[in-house]
Amino acid sequence: MLAGNIPVGGRCDVTTLAELAGISRAALYRTHRALKDDFDRSLFLRRTAGEVPDPREARIATLKQTVDTLTTRLREREATITELREHQRQVRSQLLVQHEEILTLRAILAQRPVVLPTASDQKLGGDTD
Incomplete structure (x- = not known):
């Protein structure tokens, strides 16, 4: 044996x-x-x-080592996922702030009267003969 x-x-x-x-x-x-x-x-x-x-004991030792390796990899992946979720939350927050700023600027622009250039404005600003 x-x-x-x-x-x-x-x-x-x-x-x-x-x-x-x-x-x-x-x-x-x-x-x-x-x-x-x-x-x-x-x-x-x-x-x-x-x-x-005992080949069973050798197999058990190998499997325990594999479990340890996989457990370590799982912990690393879980940490990466946590970091990525936090980054995603921050990016969404920034996008929400930027979206609110865009809506505010659009509202300000909508309240201003639209002034179109007249023919005399075009002569004053662009012709240099």
Whole structure:
């Protein structure tokens, strides 16, 4: 099992070791204590050396790392969305102020009388013969 040959549905643990040996887990603890201790010691040494004999544990470790990476990315995206929403709110506020200013200027222009240039105004301002 320590080499990664774990039966389907099993794990790299004492329970699966007892099943493979054809004995109960309790018998492994009482009668075959040396086998259990040797298994635990070998498993500990492999794990401290960075080996993961149980492919499920390796998969779990990989998935945990993936979850951490995705969680970080999600937090970054949420922060970006918050910043963009704040920027959008500011831009809308500026547009509203500008729109109100345009409406005010249009109202002022609408109140002024329209004065069209006369023929004498055109002669005074533009002809330099």
